[in-house]
Amino acid sequence: MDAVTVITSVLSLIAGVGIFLIACTMMSSNLEALGSKKLKALFAKTSNSKLVGVGVGAATTAVIQSSSATSVMVIGFVNAGIMSLAQAATVIFGANIGTTVTGQLVALGMFGGNSVSTSVIFATFAGIGAFILAFAKKDNAKKIGGILAGFGMLFAGLTMMSGSMSYFSELDSVKSFLALFKNPLLLVLIGAVFTAVVQSSSVMTSMTITMVVTGLISLNQGIYITMGANIGTCVTALIAGLTSTVNAKRTAVIHLIFNVGGVAVFLLAGLFMRLGGIDYGWLFGKIFPHAIQIQLSMFHTVFNAVTVIIALPLTNLLVKSVIKIVPDRKSKTALADEPHFHFVEEHMSRTPPIAVQQVKNEVIDMASIALSNFETACEIVCTLNYDRIETFRANERQLNFLHKDLVRFIVLLLKEDINEKDRIYLSTAIRSITDLERVGDYAENIVEYADKLKAANENFSSIAVKEISELKELIRSLFDQVMAAYENNDATALKNAYAIEETVDEVTDSMIEKHIERLSNGICPADVGTQYLSLSSNAERIADHFINVAKTINSY
Numbered sequence: 001m002d003a004v005t006v007i008t009s010v011l012s013l014i015a016g017v018g019i020f021l022i023a024c025t026m027m028s029s030n031l032e033a034l035g036s037k038k039l040k041a042l043f044a045k046t047s048n049s050k051l052v053g054v055g056v057g058a059a060t061t062a063v064i065q066s067s068s069a070t071s072v073m074v075i076g077f078v079n080a081g082i083m084s085l086a087q088a089a090t091v092i093f094g095a096n097i098g099t100t101v102t103g104q105l106v107a108l109g110m111f112g113g114n115s116v117s118t119s120v121i122f123a124t125f126a127g128i129g130a131f132i133l134a135f136a137k138k139d140n141a142k143k144i145g146g147i148l149a150g151f152g153m154l155f156a157g158l159t160m161m162s163g164s165m166s167y168f169s170e171l172d173s174v175k176s177f178l179a180l181f182k183n184p185l186l187l188v189l190i191g192a193v194f195t196a197v198v199q200s201s202s203v204m205t206s207m208t209i210t211m212v213v214t215g216l217i218s219l220n221q222g223i224y225i226t227m228g229a230n231i232g233t234c235v236t237a238l239i240a241g242l243t244s245t246v247n248a249k250r251t252a253v254i255h256l257i258f259n260v261g262g263v264a265v266f267l268l269a270g271l272f273m274r275l276g277g278i279d280y281g282w283l284f285g286k287i288f289p290h291a292i293q294i295q296l297s298m299f300h301t302v303f304n305a306v307t308v309i310i311a312l313p314l315t316n317l318l319v320k321s322v323i324k325i326v327p328d329r330k331s332k333t334a335l336a337d338e339p340h341f342h343f344v345e346e347h348m349s350r351t352p353p354i355a356v357q358q359v360k361n362e363v364i365d366m367a368s369i370a371l372s373n374f375e376t377a378c379e380i381v382c383t384l385n386y387d388r389i390e391t392f393r394a395n396e397r398q399l400n401f402l403h404k405d406l407v408r409f410i411v412l413l414l415k416e417d418i419n420e421k422d423r424i425y426l427s428t429a430i431r432s433i434t435d436l437e438r439v440g441d442y443a444e445n446i447v448e449y450a451d452k453l454k455a456a457n458e459n460f461s462s463i464a465v466k467e468i469s470e471l472k473e474l475i476r477s478l479f480d481q482v483m484a485a486y487e488n489n490d491a492t493a494l495k496n497a498y499a500i501e502e503t504v505d506e507v508t509d510s511m512i513e514k515h516i517e518r519l520s521n522g523i524c525p526a527d528v529g530t531q532y533l534s535l536s537s538n539a540e541r542i543a544d545h546f547i548n549v550a551k552t553i554n555s556y
Contacts, residue, residue, distance in 0.1 A: 009164040016160030019153055020203055026150030030143045050090045050312055057094020067099035067201060071237040071255050073354060077345070078251045085319045088251045092258060093308045093315075096230065100301040102202035106209050107297035109155045123159060126152025139420050161210050178217050184224045184267055191228020201233040205300055213293050220281035222296050227266060227303065230259045248345075250322045257318065262307030339401030344409055352418045356425065359410060363432055364487060366402050367549065369395050370439035371479050374542055377446035378472045381535065382465045384454050392447065396440055403437035428552035432486075435545040442538040442545075449531040458528050463518070467511050471539055474504055478543055482550040489553050497550045504543040511536045 061070045074091050077083035083091075109122050129149025136142045181187055195204040205226055212222040234256045266280075273279055284295040311318065343362045348355035373395045376388050410426050410433075418426075453459055460468070478500040484493035515532050 012160050012164035016157045016164060017198070017203065017207070019157030019160060020206060021157075021198070021200065023150045023153035023157055026146055026153065030146035030150065050086075050315060053087055053090025054094035054097070054308060054312065057091035057096075058098040059094075060091075061095040061098025062101045067095040067233055070095040070098070071234075071252075073348065075237060075248045075251045075345075077348075078247045085247060085250055085254070085322070086315055089254050089258070089315050089319060090312070092251070092255050093311055096259070096262075096304040097301075097308060099201055099233075100297070100304055103205045103209065103297040103300045105154070106158060106206040107291075107293040109158055120155075120159065122155040123152050125149070126156055128152070143419070158206060158210065161207060178221070181217075181221060184270060187221055187224035188228035188231070188263060188267070191225035191230075192232040193228075195229040195232025196235040197232075201229040204229040204232065205297075209293050209296050212296050218281060219285065219292055219295055220279050223280045223284075223299050224270075226296065226300050227263045230304070231256075231263055234259050246326060246328055250319075250326045253322050253326055254318060257322065258307070258311055261311070262303070265307065265310065266303060339398045341402075341405070341409075344406065346409070349409070349412050349416060352413060352416045352422065355409075355413055356418065356422045359406070359413070359426065359429055360487075362402065362406055363429055363436070363549075364483065366399065366406070366433065366436050367479070367483060367486075367546075369398055370436045370443070371476070371546075373399070373440055373443040374446070374475065374539075375472055377443040377450075378468055381446050381450040381453070381531075382460060382468055384450055384459060386450075389447075392443075396444060399437050399440035403433055406433055424555055425552075428555050432549045432552055435548045439542050439545050442542050445538050446535055449535055453528065453531055456528075460528060460532060461518070464515065464528075464532055467514070468535065471504070471507055471511065471536070474500065474507060475539065475543055475546070478504060479546055482546045485550040485553055491553070494550050494553060497547055501543050501547045504540060508536045508540040 057070060057074075060073075061067050071092055074083065074088045074095075078085065078088045125148045129145045129147065129152055132145030133142055133149060136145055181190065191204060191208070195201050198204060208217075208222045208225045208229070211217045212219055217225075234252070237252045237255045270280055273283070280299060281295075284299050285292075288295045288298055341362060342365050343358040344355070345358075348358055373392055376392045376395075380386060380389065380392070407430055410430055414423065414426055478497055481493045481497035481500060484490050485497055512533055515529055515536075518529075
């Protein structure tokens with residue numbers, strides 16, 4: 001083999017890996033976008049049932065074609081406090097099963113012989129998908145085109161990798177060099193390092209299958225490299241966990257212990273098998289004869305399934321152990337009222353459909369906080385009782401935090417590959433967040449009116465207090481309809497909200513007229529009247545901001 005052929009083979013290998021990686025990304029993003037509702041429903045079903053968790057992890061990874069993405073997503077949920085460590089562990093277990101789908105597809109594509117190769121047949125989907133992408137008008141059709149194109153490119157990349165490796169397999173020097181790597185621990189290390197570099201166990205497993213099929217390495221070598229790939233895939237989750245909460249770090253450690261533990265069990269089993277004169281290559285060669293690619297892909301599946309079966313009953317023990325390994329911070333105890341996300345987590349941006357739903361949950365929670373502060377402000381101004389002022393201030397800090405950081409997260413999310421409906425929703429969410437932050441500002445104004453009343457040793461009359469209480473209840477009714485419209489895209493609730501908002505306008509106008517009458521009759525002091533008139537005006541504007549949130553459902 002001359003130098004030109006060697007250079008061509010190397011370049012073909014690099015190109016093949018590149019195409020394969022792009023194909024995985026295309027399939028992942030389009031499958032994820034197309035199945036966003038199902039993906040959301042899957043995670044909503046995650047419960048304390050260990051089997052449900054495994055099923056969710058396996059199904060999600062099979063859909064998005066990335067166990068690393070699933071693991072990072074789980075870390076995000078744990079970090080946001082909406083998934084327990086035990087739940088996260090079972091989902092991670094399932095993710096390892098789901099990631100074997102790519103290996104099985106690649107093995108299927110390696111059949112051919114004298115007939116047309118299945119890889120070539122599957123690669124034609126790249127052309128079909130490209131035509132759909134070029135001429136489709138509807139968003140869903142384009143997503144399907146992207147999936148088909150990604151699927152076809154997967155096998156186009158595989159064909160290039162296989163072709164380049166076939167050249168190398170003809171060189172005795174290359175085969176002799178690779179044959180030196182027989183130590184199982186060294187092979188596991190190679191698999192782990194290369195997977196950490198490319199950040200995809202699917203790519204590493206697929207490359208290993210092609211190397212085995214072309215004869216560059218033996219089946220036994222491929223088996224141990226595949227084991228190492230399972231350890232290398234933990235790197236992404238560990239990086240995500242390093243910058244997160246204690247529980248998120250624990251989730252990343254669970255992922256690492258689970259994968260390393262599974263490899264350790266199989267290494268020990270392989271050692272005992274060797275003492276008996278057999279190895280994994282011989283065993284799977286007997287079970288699946290005449291198809292070496294199936295032998296390796298089935299080992300990958302069996303390996304992950306068996307490790308899950310072993311680990312599942314030990315989930316609670318694993319969680320307890322990890323809590324001891326990664327203890328709670330004693331020096332820095334976070335305050336309960338410290339501003340933070342309740343649903344969103346930074347790493348969720350890697351899975352946009354889930355992140356969009358969590359943004360909506362965060363906005364709904366923000367709306368509840370804003371209403372709570374308005375109601376608290378009304379109580380303070382009516383009673384001049386400041387018992388809840390610290391809660392009020394903590395809520396105001398939370399509203400300001402969300403106004404800044406949730407908008408920042410949405411801007412990051414808008415840069416991702418998301419469908420048009422989600423993109424429109426996120427754009428409206430920015431406006432809704434601003435509206436809700438303004439509700440908080442008006443609630444602050446009302447508390448300031450209470451401060452002025454207290455400083456002047458004045459208070460509202462019983463009639464004024466009754467009117468404020470009735471207005472507060474009316475705005476609560478408005479809020480309920482606004483949230484029903486916002487959460488469920490309910491046009492009827494929006495119509496009801498409009499009607500209540502008109503009533504709020506009428507009531508606040510009436511309050512102003514009545515209070516002016518009381519002022520003219522000398523029933524209320526002028527200073528008190530000023531605070532009361534400002535309060536009614538602020539309440540009317542709060543109603544306007546709430547109705548603005550409900551109006552956004554007309555946009556998407």
